[in-house]
Every structure is written in structure tokens, then in C-alpha cells.
Amino acid sequence: MFSLSSSHRYYLYKGACDMRKGFHGLSGLVTGKMGKDPISGDVFIFINRRATHIKLLHWESGGFVIYYKRLEKGTFSLPKGLRSGGVSWGQLVMMIEGIKAEKLRHLSRYNPPKPLVFADKNVK
Structure with a gap:
């Protein structure tokens, strides 16, 4: 089942990837080149x-899932100004x-303030 949504974090591998890579090869790139946990x-x-x-590698409930798309015409346009691959x-x-x-251009949106958390329970 396709279970990707806005609640996930997405990271783009900056180099060109050999699309013959499967679960093990892509996991190795994530660990070795991206410094992340697959x-x-x-x-x-x-x-x-x-x-x-394009391939998307995702771990979900007990195993890896690869989503793969091949374009018949055209190319994928990479987003500009990526921050640390995110x-x-x-x-x-x-x-x-x-x-x-x-x-x-990102328009500003309301973000409620985060509550203050104190280590000492006697401090208010």
C-alpha cells in the first residue's frame, strides 16, 4: 500500500544513482554516503x-519498500536550494x-508557540 505523506521526512541523494541498485545497494548509500539510518x-x-x-526507499512496518518511476518522456526537475538534502x-x-x-516563495503561516518545559518541577 502506498503510505507516503507529508508526515514523513524526505532526503534527496545528491549524486547520480545507478538504478540497478535494489534494497541493499540503496540502503548502503543511505548509510555510507548520506550518513542516515535507512x-x-x-x-x-x-x-x-x-x-x-526515480526511486524512493522507505522502511515501513517490518520491511523496505521501493517506489520506482521511469519517465517515457522528459526529466525530473530537481528542487532548487535544497537544505542538507531535505x-x-x-x-x-x-x-x-x-x-x-x-x-x-513560502508564505508565512501561524505556528503556535511551544510550551516551556522545565527540568525542575518546582520551577514555574
């Missing part, structure tokens, strides 16, 4: 040199759907 529940994105193939859900969806955002 079974963390995060989603790892791999694109080939020509940007015509990709948002919106960027991933636009990338897969073939939407290229030339100028991307």
Missing part, C-alpha cells in the same frame, strides 16, 4: 544521471508530477 522511517530519494528514473512533501509531489517551480 530504517528510521524517513524516505530517501534517488535519481539517475539523466533524471529519467525535500518537502510539496517539492516531492511537484517533482514527480513534472511541475517546475521557477520562483518558489
Whole structure:
């Protein structure tokens, strides 16, 4: 079952990936090259040199899942200004759907303040 959503964290592998790699090869890239834990529940994105193939590696309830898409025409457009390989859900969806955002501007949204947490229970 396709179970990816905005609640996951997404990381793009910055290099070109050999699309012959399977579960073990992609897990090795995550650990060795990206410095992340492949079974963390995060989603790892791999694109080939020509940007015509994309694989997503995800660990879910007891095993790995690979989502794989090959384009018959065109290429995947990589998001601009990635911060440490992190990709948002919106960027991933636009990338897969073939939407290229030339100028991307995030509008401010309300984020409620986080409650203060004190180590000493006597402090208020």
C-alpha cells in the first residue's frame, strides 16, 4: 500500500544513482554516503544521471519498500536550494508530477508557540 505523506521526512541523494541498485545497494548509500539510518522511517530519494528514473526507499512496518518511476518522456526537475538534502512533501509531489517551480516563495503561516518545559518541577 502506498503510505507516503507529508508526515514523513524526505532526503534527496545528491549524486547520480545507478538504478540497478535494489534494497541493499540503496540502503548502503543511505548509510555510507548520506550518513542516515535507512530504517528510521524517513524516505530517501534517488535519481539517475539523466533524471529519467526515480526511486524512493522507505522502511515501513517490518520491511523496505521501493517506489520506482521511469519517465517515457522528459526529466525530473530537481528542487532548487535544497537544505542538507531535505525535500518537502510539496517539492516531492511537484517533482514527480513534472511541475517546475521557477520562483518558489513560502508564505508565512501561524505556528503556535511551544510550551516551556522545565527540568525542575518546582520551577514555574
